Amino acid sequence: MYRRTYLEVDCEKLKNNIINIKENYPGYEYYFGVVKANAYGHGGFIINSLIEGGINYLAVSSLEEAIKLREFNTEIPILILEPIHLEFLDKCINYNLTITVSNMEYFKELLTIELPHALKIHVKLDTGMSRLGIKSSNDLNEIINKLPNNPNLFLEGIYTHFATSGINDKHWDNQLSSFKEITKDIDLSTIPIVHMGRSLTLVNHEKIPFCNGTRLGIVMYGMSQNMPAGKGFKAFLRNLRNKHNRKKLHISPTTTTNNLDLKTAITLYSEVIDLRKIHANDFVGYGAEFVAQNNMIIATLPIGYADGIPKNIKHIVINNKKYNVVGEVCMDMICAAVDETVKLYDKATIIGGDTLPVKKVANECGISTYTLFTGITNRVPRVYVNSQETTEINY
Ligand SMILES: Cc1ncc(COP(=O)(O)O)c(C=O)c1O
Structure with missing residues (x-):
């Protein structure tokens, strides 16, 4: 370093955050570490500390990000959250990367590609964000039914993404209902990984019974995301508003406080x-x-x-x-x-x-x-x- 401007990252703190999160929320088989955008600015080097803490799957946005992370770890499975151009699927296979299937046109094209080895896929559902995802049960059923005809495509996961915290809005509950509706013909217990939540879901809601995976983003980096009961007039008003909204909109129960002890690194x-x-x-x-x-x-x-x-x-x-x-x-x-x-x-x-x-x-x-x-x-x-x-x- 020639110019003494630098970002110091304390890897022990990151590892301890994961240990602490897992102690508080032990009910999952898969803890995805969301490490897109250079691991939220921390840099790919940290992934081994996250893995030591208990992260057993990573998620990134792009193929570039996934390949870069392979410099630091060659084993951990990595899910790419955005669609990958089909001409680069061989790279996904070579680097042991999992792709996201999030629209029917893409899926149909995928079926026409000859793949040399098995490619893991996670199907993303659009439950209310209108960005990416399969929207109807018919489309999802078509995907599920066609996959066995293609021995090199392995359906490893189904997931969606929540737009809101659901603390004082009904959108979170509506997205959950929409997920259930789209997957109504499927026995979710036959899908190896079902994951819906991000940090806010983890700390603000009861565990969704059929999810065995959770995606940790900002909490891993030390932001607790809880809504502390708080003190003073502002906190009083916030709690009152939340209570009122929960009653009025029949919002599902939230865990407004938790025992997380997270540190930024x-x-x-x-x-x-x-x-x-x-x-x-x-x-x-x-x-x-x-x-x-x-x-x-x-x-x-x-x-x-x-x-x-x-x-x-x-x-x-x-x-x-x-x-x-x-x-x-x-x-x-x-x-x-x-x-x-x-x-x-x-x-x-x-x-x-x-x-x-x-x-x-x-x-x-x-x-x-x-x-x-x-x-x-x-x-x-x-x-x-x-x-x-x-x-x-x-x-
Ligand atoms: C699909 C997906 N899952 C999980 C996350 C992690 O979100 P958070 O940092 O709020 O936990 C993100 C982040 O934007 C995301 O896009």
């Missing part, structure tokens, strides 16, 4: 590469938008929006002290108003640690934790730490 660091004193009425940064009201010390750090930090990031921390970001966030640099305790080359925390936790930074910037995690670009080296060693990877 990332800390984004940079360093002070310049310090300068400025006077009242001096400008800082592009557009001359920030005007100093009095004499100030400005620290410059080599991290910008091209590294994935939000354009409206508010604070950084140096030597346990929080400072305001001033001026516009540039492509490669930010400036902060600091004091005389800050020295050249001091290490700065941009995201993470006790003062700038992921959720707080995301909230302050008005973005989701998903956007914050996945936004960190590949220009930022990842440094993996666990009890034994430190590994730096440039993706």
Whole structure:
């Protein structure tokens, strides 16, 4: 690493998250780790820690992502959640990847392809998101009936994806009903893996009896997703609204609190590469938008929006002290108003640690934790730490 801007990832924390999730929700045979978008920004290197924690299937969006992960693990099954162009199916077979079948036209074309070896497929159902998926029981029955004629296509799974939390909306229940309707002619116990839920489903609902798989995304990375009972007037109003909606809409019971003890594993660091004193009425940064009201010390750090930090990031921390970001966030640099305790080359925390936790930074910037995690670009080296060693990877 030449520029000291990097994302530190604590692999033990990720592993412990999985152990903790499995202890709290032990009822599944398959725990899918959703590691698309470079494992939510953490980088593919982490998959072995997830596997050590108990993840036994991975899910990604694209063939590129799946092939990249094979650099880190050649054994674990990987499900690709989006359709793959049929000319690349040989790659799926060679890399031991499972494909998603999510529309009839694709399925019919798939039947015409001669495959050299068995290809595992999961059929995705559209239960209410209108993105991907088989929508009717007739279509699903056709798939199920035609598959045995093709010895190289193995139906390993059926799944869907929930649009909402179902905490105070009825959509979740409607999607579950729709899944039951589409699969009504099928004995789901004959399908090796049935998986519907994502993190929110896991922590906010009773286990769906016929599902033996669950897909873990954001919870694995330390976001608990529960709706704590909370304190104060806001929490009181939220609980009241949820209670009212549940009664009015007959929403299925939710687990609004849980005993999960999850930790985020990332800390984004940079360093002070310049310090300068400025006077009242001096400008800082592009557009001359920030005007100093009095004499100030400005620290410059080599991290910008091209590294994935939000354009409206508010604070950084140096030597346990929080400072305001001033001026516009540039492509490669930010400036902060600091004091005389800050020295050249001091290490700065941009995201993470006790003062700038992921959720707080995301909230302050008005973005989701998903956007914050996945936004960190590949220009930022990842440094993996666990009890034994430190590994730096440039993706
Ligand atoms: C199909 C599918 N399953 C599971 C997940 C994981 O979602 P979450 O991070 O909310 O658990 C995603 C993420 O977008 C997804 O697209």
